[in-house]
Amino acid sequence: MQIETFENPEALALHTAQYIIDLVRNKPDATLILTSGDTPVHTYKLITQMAEPGLFDKTTIVGLDEWVGIPPTSEGSCRYIVEENLLKPLNVNPEVYTFFDGLSDDLQSECKRIDKILLDKGGADFMIVGIGLNGHIGLNEPGTPFDLYCHVSQLADITVSVGQKYFKENTALTQGITVGLKHLMEAKTAVIIASGARKAGILKRTVEEKPDPELPSTIFQLHADGRIWADEAAAALI
Ligand code: PGA
Secondary structure (H helix, E strand, O other): OEEEEEOOHHHHHHHHHHHHHHHHHHOOOOEEEEOOOOOOHHHHHHHHHHOOOOOOOOOEEEEOEEEOOOOOOOOOOHHHHHHHHHHOOOOOOHHHEEOOOOOOOOHHHHHHHHHHHHHHOOOOOEEEEOOOOOOOEOOEOOOOOOOOOOEEEEOOHHHHHHHHHHOOOOOOOOEEEEOOHHHHHHOOEEEEEEOOHHHHHHHHHHHHOOOEOOEHHHHHHHOOOEEEEEEOOOOOOO
16 A cells, blocks of 8 residues: 655645546546545546546546435535536536436446446546545445445445535435445555545554454555555644
8 A cells, every 4th residue: 555645635636636637648548436525626626627628538437426315416416526526617528427326216226337337347447535534435334345346335324424514404314325345456546535634543544454344444455556645634643
């Protein structure tokens, strides 16, 4: 596991944006798994300023996860956050990207649909994730086996309460649908981005504890090219 520290959130976002742009310039048909959450928003905004038109035209982009029962038009959905901050401003063709449909009445088919995209591509070239305060990766909550592909998860209590920050109104969250950790292991490069002092404790545990499904982020220790990119506040304890 490689750890890189950046002076502040802006430097972290700039590095991440430049890395993604360079990756796609070198491999225009790259497969990317992109996360939502607060952490990547600045990165996505920078990409919209730095990328040339059409950069993502040949990529395959998959959204990391989605809240079950939440429509894609909700400001808290994964699709909304990635579309509004990255894909729409860049006019990325909707044919090259897809997200889980959290409203589907057949969530298992949704899982199989995303599995097939990733497996047909031979795994993602690059997967970027945030880290939950409980070590969740995507919506792979503590206790999730490392060898699952896409699946439906029961949300941890802390995920339900912290998740309220993405919504304007109090929102009932119970389940998630998520890219699984087996896809993470099969991604050529997997990166956790972390910003702010509240992530310092969980990053310390991620680095120091034995890999264990009870702390999903520890899977990064097992990844052939697993990286943590953190600003100084998040990296303060590692
Ligand atoms: P955040 O979310 O970027 O909003 O902190 C991280 C996560 O829970 O995956």
